[in-house]
Amino acid sequence: MKLALDEYAHLKSWIHQWEAQHKLVGLIALIFAFALVEHWQLIPFMLLTTSLLYLTSRLPFSFWSERIRYPGLFLLGVVILLPFLSGTTVLWNWGILTVRQEGMVALFLIASRFLSIITVGLILFGTTPFLTTVRAMRSLGLPIVLADMLLLTYRYLFEVANSLTHMQRSMRLRGFQYQPRRRLSHLPDRQTLDRLASLAGTLLVRSYEQSERIYKAMRLRGYGYQKINTFVNTEVQPKGIRLWSMAGLVCVLLVALSFVVAEVLI
Amino acid sequence: MHIPDGLLPASVCIGGYALTGGATWYSLRQINRRSNPTEDIPKAALLTAAFFVASSIHIPIPPASVHLVLNGLLGVVLGYYAFPAILIGLFFQAVMFGHGGLTTLGVNAAMMGIPALLSSYLFCLHHHFHRTKTSQSNRWVILFAFLAGAIGLGLSTLIFMSLIITTIPSGFDASTEQMALYGLTIAHFPLMILEGVFTAMLVLFLRKVKPELLRGES
Numbered sequence: 001m002k003l004a005l006d007e008y009a010h011l012k013s014w015i016h017q018w019e020a021q022h023k024l025v026g027l028i029a030l031i032f033a034f035a036l037v038e039h040w041q042l043i044p045f046m047l048l049t050t051s052l053l054y055l056t057s058r059l060p061f062s063f064w065s066e067r068i069r070y071p072g073l074f075l076l077g078v079v080i081l082l083p084f085l086s087g088t089t090v091l092w093n094w095g096i097l098t099v100r101q102e103g104m105v106a107l108f109l110i111a112s113r114f115l116s117i118i119t120v121g122l123i124l125f126g127t128t129p130f131l132t133t134v135r136a137m138r139s140l141g142l143p144i145v146l147a148d149m150l151l152l153t154y155r156y157l158f159e160v161a162n163s164l165t166h167m168q169r170s171m172r173l174r175g176f177q178y179q180p181r182r183r184l185s186h187l188p189d190r191q192t193l194d195r196l197a198s199l200a201g202t203l204l205v206r207s208y209e210q211s212e213r214i215y216k217a218m219r220l221r222g223y224g225y226q227k228i229n230t231f232v233n234t235e236v237q238p239k240g241i242r243l244w245s246m247a248g249l250v251c252v253l254l255v256a257l258s259f260v261v262a263e264v265l266i
Numbered sequence: 267m268h269i270p271d272g273l274l275p276a277s278v279c280i281g282g283y284a285l286t287g288g289a290t291w292y293s294l295r296q297i298n299r300r301s302n303p304t305e306d307i308p309k310a311a312l313l314t315a316a317f318f319v320a321s322s323i324h325i326p327i328p329p330a331s332v333h334l335v336l337n338g339l340l341g342v343v344l345g346y347y348a349f350p351a352i353l354i355g356l357f358f359q360a361v362m363f364g365h366g367g368l369t370t371l372g373v374n375a376a377m378m379g380i381p382a383l384l385s386s387y388l389f390c391l392h393h394h395f396h397r398t399k400t401s402q403s404n405r406w407v408i409l410f411a412f413l414a415g416a417i418g419l420g421l422s423t424l425i426f427m428s429l430i431i432t433t434i435p436s437g438f439d440a441s442t443e444q445m446a447l448y449g450l451t452i453a454h455f456p457l458m459i460l461e462g463v464f465t466a467m468l469v470l471f472l473r474k475v476k477p478e479l480l481r482g483e484s
């Protein structure tokens with residue numbers, strides 16, 4: 001598992017410099033404005049806004065393409081039949097295949113919304129260190145339990161994933177391989193299931209034991225006693241950057257609002 | 267079984283966030299009632315990471331393989347932490363791999379988290395049927411663990427199918443919708459049984475190796 005969220009958070013662009021709190025509010029508003037789009041006339045504007053944001057964020061193309069591949073294929077699998085099954089206006093007919101206008105529009109609308117939302121989400125989390133993003137979420141009202149769990153999960157996710165990889169490799173080295181049943185060969189056999197359940201169970205037990213050690217270490221460092229909120233961002237940004245950041249927020253909110261207004265007016 | 271961004275209308279996404287907000291508030295209220303609510307946070311966080319990773323274990327079903335959802339098991343192990351754990355797991359899946367989405371995070375969390383909470387309650391019922399740790403009690407544990415796993419996935423599947431069929435912006439006729447719903451539900455039935463069997467096996471393993479991981483077993 002090597003898809004770290006903030007591997008390009010060190011780059012320099014106006015989106016990277018944007019204050020995390022403002023960025024979070026602005027881009028989430030834009031994401032929901034995109035989710036509201038129901039008219040095909042707004043598709044080009046939505047894609048243009050997204051492309052402009054991504055290009056100016058200076059995030060590499062590979063960062064986007066690596067993350068879009070799997071969900072893109074999944075979405076395509078879900079909506080690919082829409083032009084053939086949905087709607088009444090026939091655009092093209094070839095034997096039993098009939099392409100319908102309403103289904104085609106729905107396909108483009110869903111695909112464009114998906115691409116725009118996922119890209120803006122990548123910009124949001126790819127241009128800020130994850131700790132800063134969680135701090136911004138916390139200052140916007142995220143409960144402390146969720147904030148702590150979010151950070152600890154992110155901190156140990158890769159370690160647990162590595163642990164599973166090691167265990168699976170060890171199993172293979174010790175001769176574990178899938179043996180098909182003699183009868184009903186398409187069903188998994190009990191022994192295989194039992195071993196895979198033990199694998200998952202061992203992963204849970206190891207994580208549990210590690211969590212006990214982590215909790216003791218955290219307690220020794222004062223976790224649970226502190227009255228002050230360690231998540232509140234105490235960094236004071238220069239006035240110029242704050243003003244600039246606020247201007248960025250207003251601009252993005254205006255863009256989001258214009259999508260909502262256009263949607264209502266069309 | 268994650269609904270991706272762009273598929274659902276905004277009203278459904280907002281409704282999903284409202285439901286998730288309510289369920290999170292309820293779970294956090296139950297967690298904060300404990301004498302030391304911070305005590306279980308590292309445990310819940312690491313188990314969230316472990317569940318996130320464990321759900322990538324593929325079960326061979328020749329010629330293909332499937333991966334399990336494990337939301338029922340999450341309920342069995344984490345109790346009230348199951349909902350926040352699912353919310354966080356889905357958040358990471360959405361932003362790191364694009365499974366699910368940010369706008370559909372509320373819908374997806376409610377779809378998997380509420381059945382997980384129900385599975386948690388369901389599994390706790392096994393205590394009413396036995397009081398000691400005997401081989402007889404193992405049967406009840408297996409039965410309730412199976413039900414928790416199977417019903418956790420079954421409810422999520424039902425919600426997923428209903429949402430996809432009823433909200434997809436299309437001109438499907440009623441019979442096509444009905445056929446798709448029945449077909450997909452039937453296709454998921456063997457997976458429910460597989461999830462139930464796997465959950466029961468895992469619960470038995472944990473009961474032998476680390477019973478304190480299961481709610482009320484320590």
